[in-house]
Amino acid sequence: MTTNYIASVPKIKGRENYDEWSFAADNLLVLEGMDIYIKPTPNFEVKPVDDAKTKAKLVLTIDPSLYVHVKNTKSSAELWTTLKTMCSVFKP
Structure with a gap:
């Protein structure tokens, strides 16, 4: 089931498609009941x-050229934040 959904998420390549990727990836995680791992509440x-499964799903939606920027992240929330920061810093 997940494989079909993952195939529908565009691979993030950088700032040029971050908005599309984040929307699709967030919704993938909603379908899987894992979105709480990228947007945790204080008492979660x-x-x-x-969390490792959530991070792995996200990694499968990342262009390999970006692995260098996220390979040392410890959690799915850290990976999500790293990509968001990286792509928004360079937005015009």
């Missing part, structure tokens, strides 16, 4: 296995 208890 992170389950390491589910």
